Amino acid sequence: MSQVIHHDAHYDPEGSKIGMWLFIFTELLLFGGLFIVYAVYRYLNPEAFEMAAEELNVTIGAVNTIILLVSSMTIAMSTTALQKKQKGTTVVLLEITFMLALIFLINKYFEWGIKFEHGIFPGSEYMTSELSQGEILFYGLYFVMTGLHALHIVVGMVIMGVALHRIQKGTVHPERASLLENAGLYWHLVDLIWIFLFPLFYLIS
Amino acid sequence: MQATSKIPTDVSYLEYKGKYKGLLSWILSTDHKRIALLYMYSMMVLFLVGVALGLAMKLELIAPGKTIMEANDYNAVFTVHGVIMIFMIVIPGLPAVFGNFMLPIMIGAKDVAFPKLNLLSWYVYIAGALLVIASLLFGPGTPDTGWTFYAPYSFKTGTNMLPAIFGAFVLGFSSILTGLNFIVTIHRLRAPGMKWTKMPLFPWTLYGTAWIQLLATPVVGITLVLVALERIFGIGVFDPALGGDPILYQHLFWIYSHPAVYVMILPAMGAISEIIPTFSQKHIFGYKAIIASTLAIAFVGYFVWGHHMFTSGMSGTAQYTFSILTFLVAIPSAIKVFNWISTMYKGSIRMETPFYWAASFIFIFMIGGLSGLVLGALSTNIYVHDTAFVVAHFHFIVFGGVGFSFFGAVHYWFPKLYGRMYEKSWANVGWLTFTIGFLALYSPMFYLGMQGMPRRYYDYLEEFHSANILSTLGSWVMTFGLVIILINLYRSSKNGKIASINPWDGKTLEWTVPSPPPVENFDEVPVYGEKDGPYEY
Amino acid sequence: MENEKHHIVSYKTYTVILLVLIALTFISIGITNIELGSFAVTGALLLASVKSFLVLTYFMHLKYDKPYIILMVAFVFAVFLAVIIITFFDYFFR
Structure with a gap:
């Protein structure tokens, strides 16, 4: 589009950084709404939440926590590598981050799968007939919150894919690093949310 | 700034020939001015739909019992009227139309910070609107929950709720993108020398608004997602049968939807703060007090949501807290009114149509605001909650406030939008008819509410008959006024007198560029000196 | 720029x-x-x-960012905290 050309001509890294932060704020409040729901229902059903949480596997949760923390570090390092003009290292670090995200999702898949096998999923007969109301709420929130988080992982992977492509094409380079930096910021947000999800769901027994 | 652009500076944005022609040159344009008009035209269409539904409701209420529709149809009509008017007109209205058009020009920028994102948010807006409309046309029945989508009814009703809920979610996303764009634009693209304390008041109110859009909208977004999931999977969060708490839905809904009222009214106040000094030819009184009150309204307005829930069974402590916080919002609002009046004092007032709109805005906003205190006070609220009094109150604020400000802004900036003047005498006739109709339509509802007529019923007792007749007659007069205004504006945009650069002797930057402005607004980026300011008359 | x-x-x-x-x-x-x-x-x-x-x-990178970005982040967390606390004015005292 001819009308766009001049806008690209002046590149404003600080502008896009603020833009990304503002977007992160909306994401924080999106999850914030869910944290409010969680807080209220945990306050109203403390015992049921503890009982239900015992079903969750702390080991898988901890492994996924560490995977996300490491991936946060690798994507942060990839920005450093780009700034140091080490294109190869940048790409490798970003690919590692991508693979870690994938492993996280695979773990999540098996974790959810086991729950489904035990008949624990929203609206299931087992849940409505056997479990208490507090437990139903716990699992409802567990699926919604980890599900939404997983969706953000997928989006983060897409953004990383775009960043990878543009780095290899050369349109993201040390002087125009905003896309990679913003991909990093977004990925740290995903990590940040998991930092709270992990203790709230896995560590309350 | 680099001079890489090849865009001519002597061709207006309306005549500019870009890469595309015809309709494509509009719907693929990233020019903030064209996007603003795209928003305005799409909103105008939706607004007329909303007006038609409103007229149908008033016609139903002209006599007790069934007049033109059954109870269920009435439920559907007020739901769709509310969803269209709230989510598609008054929330995005002033920011998306005049914010888009005027914000970059008023702060001396060539466009918003992210022009492509700006166009995207219009497409998201259209997608949301289409989804809501789809819920009317297809599926098992028109949504009948009211625009508030209260649980548990919203996931129990058999009507076509999912597209409506998802549409509201998508519209919220569009609102978020616009807000994000404006904040970055204001932070990064102000003209050199334009310090925060030299920025005009309309951009200031857009800044406050944008923060609310950003921080409140996601909460309703996730709440609507939860309702949808409740409907599809039965996750239990708002379903009392599964342990959920429907009042929590109300909390989450109003955590957004009350601040949304300030998303509507703040830019309206901003436009009024531009119109009044221009037609008083006087420096705005208490510039910093207006900024402070803008930010105070935006901030405190975030914590008063509970006053919509005084009768829902909330704890007493919460009721007192929300009532006190609600009273606090009245203070900055009153400061603004005081400042507008003081600006007019000893000014040389020019009686032009935008000034009429602004003056009647103050009058109607005062009534709306003071009746808000009646609702914010616990004891009176219990008495008039969910009566026609509430309907009158919020129509005085969101239609009387936002609507009057919007029409004032349309007339004020019309010369800049189209490069032509509107026909003055018809504009004045339109304003007068509209205002009389408005007062006749909504004032009786205060009385009806006090007498105990509940809202959202298609029927009422015989004793409410006469006031309802007056109200229905008012709706016809107001619509007649609206038709006059719209026809006059349309005709004037085609063959009105050619407008000069600065027909009102305004001092803000939009009056320094040609009417209509060239594609990139400014030949040279304006620079604010030590003594320059937006209201230095 | x-x-x-x-x-x-x-x-x-x-x-x-x-x-x-x-x-x-x-x-x-x-x-x-x-x-x-x-x-x-x-x-x-x-x-x-x-x-x-x-x-x-x-x-x-907040450590290396300009103060106003840090301020924004702190503001957002503060607002969220206030919203939670005010919500609990209802549930805690019910």
Whole structure:
């Protein structure tokens, strides 16, 4: 589009950084709404939440926590590598981050799968007939919150894919690093949310 | 700034020939001015739909019992009227139309910070609107929950709720993108020398608004997602049968939807703060007090949501807290009114149509605001909650406030939008008819509410008959006024007198560029000196 | 427009932060096994807050950003906290 050309001509890294932060704020409040729901229902059903949480596997949760923390570090390092003009290292670090995200999702898949096998999923007969109301709420929130988080992982992977492509094409380079930096910021947000999800769901027994 | 652009500076944005022609040159344009008009035209269409539904409701209420529709149809009509008017007109209205058009020009920028994102948010807006409309046309029945989508009814009703809920979610996303764009634009693209304390008041109110859009909208977004999931999977969060708490839905809904009222009214106040000094030819009184009150309204307005829930069974402590916080919002609002009046004092007032709109805005906003205190006070609220009094109150604020400000802004900036003047005498006739109709339509509802007529019923007792007749007659007069205004504006945009650069002797930057402005607004980026300011008359 | 100079964070800093974060994760798992009663929630949330503080400061570069961005982030967290507290004015006193 001819009308766009001049806008690209002046590149404003600080502008896009603020833009990304503002977007992160909306994401924080999106999850914030869910944290409010969680807080209220945990306050109203403390015992049921503890009982239900015992079903969750702390080991898988901890492994996924560490995977996300490491991936946060690798994507942060990839920005450093780009700034140091080490294109190869940048790409490798970003690919590692991508693979870690994938492993996280695979773990999540098996974790959810086991729950489904035990008949624990929203609206299931087992849940409505056997479990208490507090437990139903716990699992409802567990699926919604980890599900939404997983969706953000997928989006983060897409953004990383775009960043990878543009780095290899050369349109993201040390002087125009905003896309990679913003991909990093977004990925740290995903990590940040998991930092709270992990203790709230896995560590309350 | 680099001079890489090849865009001519002597061709207006309306005549500019870009890469595309015809309709494509509009719907693929990233020019903030064209996007603003795209928003305005799409909103105008939706607004007329909303007006038609409103007229149908008033016609139903002209006599007790069934007049033109059954109870269920009435439920559907007020739901769709509310969803269209709230989510598609008054929330995005002033920011998306005049914010888009005027914000970059008023702060001396060539466009918003992210022009492509700006166009995207219009497409998201259209997608949301289409989804809501789809819920009317297809599926098992028109949504009948009211625009508030209260649980548990919203996931129990058999009507076509999912597209409506998802549409509201998508519209919220569009609102978020616009807000994000404006904040970055204001932070990064102000003209050199334009310090925060030299920025005009309309951009200031857009800044406050944008923060609310950003921080409140996601909460309703996730709440609507939860309702949808409740409907599809039965996750239990708002379903009392599964342990959920429907009042929590109300909390989450109003955590957004009350601040949304300030998303509507703040830019309206901003436009009024531009119109009044221009037609008083006087420096705005208490510039910093207006900024402070803008930010105070935006901030405190975030914590008063509970006053919509005084009768829902909330704890007493919460009721007192929300009532006190609600009273606090009245203070900055009153400061603004005081400042507008003081600006007019000893000014040389020019009686032009935008000034009429602004003056009647103050009058109607005062009534709306003071009746808000009646609702914010616990004891009176219990008495008039969910009566026609509430309907009158919020129509005085969101239609009387936002609507009057919007029409004032349309007339004020019309010369800049189209490069032509509107026909003055018809504009004045339109304003007068509209205002009389408005007062006749909504004032009786205060009385009806006090007498105990509940809202959202298609029927009422015989004793409410006469006031309802007056109200229905008012709706016809107001619509007649609206038709006059719209026809006059349309005709004037085609063959009105050619407008000069600065027909009102305004001092803000939009009056320094040609009417209509060239594609990139400014030949040279304006620079604010030590003594320059937006209201230095 | 002139591009501002970026502060380059070293690989070493990131590694150290990661190790601290992992250590904190194990501590938070550890304290849930001790009987702390109602302090268990507080403890877990406190550790999570410390972790998120580290992520925000180092991974998300807030330490090297201009003050107004830090201010914005703090403001958003404060608003969210206020909303939770006010919501609990209802549930806590019901």
